[in-house]
Amino acid sequence: MDTFPHTPLPRHGLPRDEVLKQLLAMKQGDQDWRGGRVFSLVYSAGDEVHELLQEALSLYSAENGLNVLAFPSIGIMQHDIVCNTATLLGADDPGSGGAVEGYLTSGGTESLLQAVKTARDVARHDRGIERPQVVAAESAHAAFTKAADYFDVELIRVPVGPDFRVDADALADACTDDTIMVVGSAPTYPHGVIDPITDIAALARERGILCHVDACMGGFLLPFLTELGRLDEPFDFRVEGVTxxxxxxxxxxxxxxxxSVILYRTHELARKQLFMTTDWLGGFYASTAMAGTRPAGPIAAAWAALMHIGQDGYLELTRTAHDAALSLRAGIESIDGLTVRGDPPGTVMAFGARDPELLDIFAVGEKLSEDGWYLDRQNRPDSLHATVHAGSAATVPYLIDDLRRAVAHVGSARATSRDTTYGQSH
Ligand SMILES: Cc1ncc(COP(=O)(O)O)c(C=O)c1O
Structure with a gap:
């Protein structure tokens, strides 16, 4: 047993009010994202949307997304979410082939796990490749490494260029006869840059292999940024070769x-993701993604968000977040000694010291966190990371002020810790 003390299961259940009191007390130690000082993990479209999400979650708190025959409304919502996501990502464009299909998953990691597993199964069953390889940049999300580990696929990581994007030629050089899929990110999590998807997809076509675009971060941002006329970089099913x-x-x-949503260009490819078995006394069992029982609340909340925010709402949220990201970037670059890594076109960015000998960006991060800001750290090179969303836009000017003060305050002092843990390791 873990030696960390835990609250034991009470012999007699606690009253409702007491339980809620304890939950609220525990929550005191958490980041207060409502104040707009959290630049990671949370995306907020404001109180009104949040209240709607809470209502939708509670409306479906008991239903089970495993069986849409019992709860047909979950199947309807799921279909709406997948179809609308597909439309945003070019599925209705004649260039897509008109056969895009997909499924809901529990998050970006599960979508990437599924993409890699589907590619592995295509490799094994259709092409006779026993130990398939996936080629991805070292900036592609850690979930690709997880997928390779889970599914016995070899992941070949390729270095990014000085602009933190991967070069399609570098990916090509890493491909072998066992390569089944290449990956591009739109954008990458670490630096918020968009890989050259058209070139990567062309490489995939040339080699007759699959091409996955990780738009976990950009799927609901880049289409609106494009519509606002602020981005001109194809990354979705309009690009030939993206599978x-x-x-x-x-x-x-x-x-x-x-x-999250995982989409495939063709029906045949999408079908490879399905799991079905008849070897069980419980009857014919089928599921579209990893989980069996699935919480229906998040599906209802996602449906509610899409329907309530709508196209105009997303355009405005994107404009707000992007304006804030532009001003954060300008603010960072106006501070002596700081630089933004690469040229991120959207709302995610990493920044650090121009000269790490003169300034320790982690020491700056420590000062910011004392001041109540929450930004992730990453290395190679040491950087702070900011995901700007509509809910944090209003605080950006204060963040810039505090950042300027933190840099002056820190001077040549070094951080007490160089830890960059993102996630959970115990
Ligand atoms: C580009 C990218 N891919 C995948 C993921 C994984 O998503 P999740 O944390 O929802 O599993 C993230 C998360 O930030 C991401 O930014």
Whole structure:
């Protein structure tokens, strides 16, 4: 047993009010994202949307998304979410082939796990490749490494260029006869840059292999940025050769946690994701993604977010978040000694010291966190990371002020810790 003390299961259940009191007390130690000082993990479209999400979650708190025959409304919502995501990502464009299909998953990681597993199964069953390889940049999300580990696929990581994007030629050089899929990110999590998807997809076509675009972060942002005339970089099914795309509704779709979409260009490819078995006394069992029982609340909340925010709402949220990201970037670059890594076109960015000998950006991060800001750290090179969303836009000017003060305050002092843990390790 873990030696960390835990609250024991009470012999007699606690009264409702007492339980809620304890929950609220525990929550005191958490980041208060409502104040707009959290630049990671949370995406907020404001109180009104949040209240709607809470109502939708509670409306479906008991239903089970495993069986849409029992709860047909969950099947309807799921279909609406997948179809609308597909439309955003070019599925209705004649260039897509008109046969895009997909499924809901619990998040970006599960979508990427599914994309890699589907590619592995295509490799094994259709092409006789026993130990398939996936080639991805070192900036592609850690979930690709997880997928390779889970599914016995070899992941070949390729270095990014000085602009933190991967070069399609570098990916090509890493491909072998066992390569089944190449990956591009739109954008990458670490630096918020968009890989050259058209070149990567062309490489995939040339080699007759699959091409996954990880748009977990950008799936609900880049289409609106494009519509606003602020981005001119194709990344979705309009690009020939892109065979699958992941897009998280729980990021810039501003939904509650627990909903992502994995889309495939063709029906045949999408069908490879399905799991079915008859070897069980429980009857014919089929599921579309990893989980069996699935919480229906997040599906209802995602549906509610899409329907309530609508196209105009997403355009406005995107404009707000992007304006704030532009001003954060300008603010960072106006501070002596700081630089933004690469040229991120959207709302995600990493920044650090121009000269790490003169300034320790982690020491700056420590000062910012003392001041109540929450930004992730990453290394190679040491950087702070900011995901700007509509709910944090209003605080950006204060963040810039505090950042300027933190840099002056820190001077040449070094950080007490160089830890960059993102996630959970115990
Ligand atoms: C580009 C990208 N892909 C995948 C993921 C994984 O998503 P999740 O944390 O929802 O599993 C993230 C998360 O930030 C991401 O930014």
């Amino acid at each position: 699958s795309i992941s897009a998280d509704v729980h990021k810039y779709g501003y939904a509650s946690k627990g909903v």
